Amino acid sequence: MSIDQAVNVGLPVTIGRAPGSGPGAPAPAPLPSGARLLKGERNWWFLGPGGVARLHDRHVTPEGALLPDAERRLHESGMFTTGRISAYALTVLTSTHCNLGCGYCFQNTAQDQAGGSRPPRIGRSRLTSDTITEILGFTERQMAAGGLEKLRVLLFGGEPLLNPRGCLELLERAADIAPTSAWMISNATLLTPSLARRLAGLGLTSVQVTFDGDRSDHDRIRVGRADGGATFDRIVGNIAGACGATELQWTLRVNVSQETFHGVDALIDRLAGALDPARCTLYFARIGDVGVGYANSLLHTGELPAAFSRWQRRALDLGFTVSRPGARKTCVTCGHTDGRYGAVVSADGTLASCWETAGKPDWEVGTVADGYLPGERTRDRWIACQDLYRYDEDARTLARFRDRVDTALLDYLHETGRL
Template identity: 30%
Template sequence: MGIRLSRYTLEIPDGNGVYLFNTYRGTSVLLSVEQLQLIKQIVGRTGSDAGDPGPWSAVIGFLAENGFVVPAEIDELALAIAKYDRTIADTAAVSLVIAPSLRCNMNCYYCYEGKDSDSALGAHDLESLLAFITSRLTEGGSLGITWFGGEPLLSKSFIVAAANRLREICHRMGVTFAFRMVSNFYLLDEKTAEELAACGITSVQVTFDGSRDEHDRVRRASQDGQPPADSFDRILANIAAAGKHLRILARVNVSQLNIDRVPTLLAQLDAAGLQDCLSGLYFYPVFNYKASDSAANYLPRANLHFSMEDFARRERALIDLARAHGFPPFTPLIFEVGYLGCYASVANGFVIDHRGTILKCDHELGAGGSGRTSIRDFSRIDDDPDLSKWGAQRPESNPSCRDCPFLPLCYAHCPHSNLVLTEQGPRCPSYKYNWRDVFPIYLRERLGAEG
């Protein structure tokens, strides 16, 4: 029986060595160029049925055990799709995004959420929310919640009450849990950070839109006049204080309008001494998504949005600049074994909006979606076609995905964009275009190698 290098094994040069990274197994190893050449020779001999590999048996065993080589006749695509099917059908893992309100104290121009609704989850909805979540939990399973908005801290009392009750439920059922939040940080002072930590929220993501001037211009005051124009400095002060109690991840939104100011932003974060306050910092392109203009959804506008390919060409330089200022890179979730690409495809992945409607994707927030199921009546949730259609999407249905070595990482990436971009093909992640440049950064950190 012959063997061959896996179709999902990437060779990633880095200095005098080469990383092998298997996208199906999530395994990685650093080799010298000479070691890799020798391994290929060994695999070639074994692959031609040259007989017992003899002294190379241990090497072949290591490579096979970690998925870098596979039996020649194995159908790896079938294995990858089977893994996908197992993961999306696993009901033991519950992953929720909950937006108690769409109200926000900022008015960013690119926000896709409608904020004209005064509806919000309140104390009268708490029991319904708990009943729905409990109905999806499995003894010994897991629960992940991301509190979202609008600005979720405008519903702080509801979130704290819900989180405390959910912790009790999880402890009683032996369910592991992880509570997170996405916040603009204007309201997240140290006292609030202590409150969040006390109810089990361990990490919060904050987003920047460029340097101080750019940030304050984009993060425009809402109709009630809050926050003031100088929100940037208050946010930095809050990060410094909250970092004593929470893990804070910073995301920098990048567009053609602000990319030239990113160096200034990083210098300002550096001057504020936030390196030890942030668990990671990453960059992401602002994308075009407005439910009122469905024909333009996800398609970049000239002079405003980067295409993912254009962003990918700039991403390594941005990461290097952040590292030069002492900010740790955020290792993407794709390096976590079992990562699927998006919670929307998973059986127990849901979004709960400000009305209590159960959706599948946070891009439907404020767009009304077409959800028919509510936390107040979820008895027919499995029969809701607006929810079940997400599971019907097949990652292997597009030829460019089926033949891609990244299929086991992203499984066609964003299901919502693929529903919209039916003629343009999948909206691929940036690493498809720059993995040779950016993966060494994460692999060095992962393997503890110098670099």
């Protein structure tokens, strides 16, 4: 059996039935280790924790399941092997406040009833030196219990750069307990070249920044909280300035909704002209509703799968990186109810299971001073990534969308010699 392999660096996704297996065919049994099997234009794609393999029809049953010999060979080649976790994933909200007023934010508690740019948010708190001491003590204990040698910090908010001193102190002191690297999710409106240089010097390697469609849509949606002002040019300029001062890599998240859909093509071209695509990964995400009254009428059916595939191809052709599809993975932070491999800590030292519940009343699962609460008290508060999002479609529709987009991307990567 001939199996072509490629390294998989994709994001966690959901298993779905392989497209093309027939509308009335029984769904094949789930593959072990969160693996997926997708039907491409000319071949099948196996996505496992050990990578991506290209298979042929002779390796797969008519119902879309691996034949025993194919599965055995994939096991032997390490495609089902899950890598060992060696780094503790610590997410810290350095500030729960934000200087933007995006209506869809999961940290809002409702919409702005006045129709402006100030939706009510979670309570405001700010990381202090004393809380950093408690966080790092907690982290040392968790790492020792799990036998983990490295630390991976996510600077999060609110907007983390509303507390630059907290960001810098946290990274500087974290290096005293373990080899530390870091990344940050920021709106980049406050990121200066000088600050970027200092953060990079303390282990920051990458920054994720969100765009809400092309400039005109973005400047209507992703606005200053105080004045409702535009932010697109400032964000792009700050990213370009930080690129000139550091070797930071960038993940540019493009939010997709009925308000931004028609501007995404132009946005991709605009970003390619303003930034260095070789240092940027683009990914596209439909905005969901987390119960704050934000409505996105754009469904995962119709033209949306083809649009996602078109955007990914255009991004690749312009020199951007596009995250490759992969096996379904358990989140190291929220996928284990004992916080074995990671934790989410709000600015006041309270623990949450996931960043989507950090800072929200009645969702705490402990504190860094006292550790996690007993399981019987946290069972109903422990949610995982995407658990709070509400969709108008069922799980099978969402899985079918992801499968179609991922299959098209793998076909194109193979067709253009990128896989």
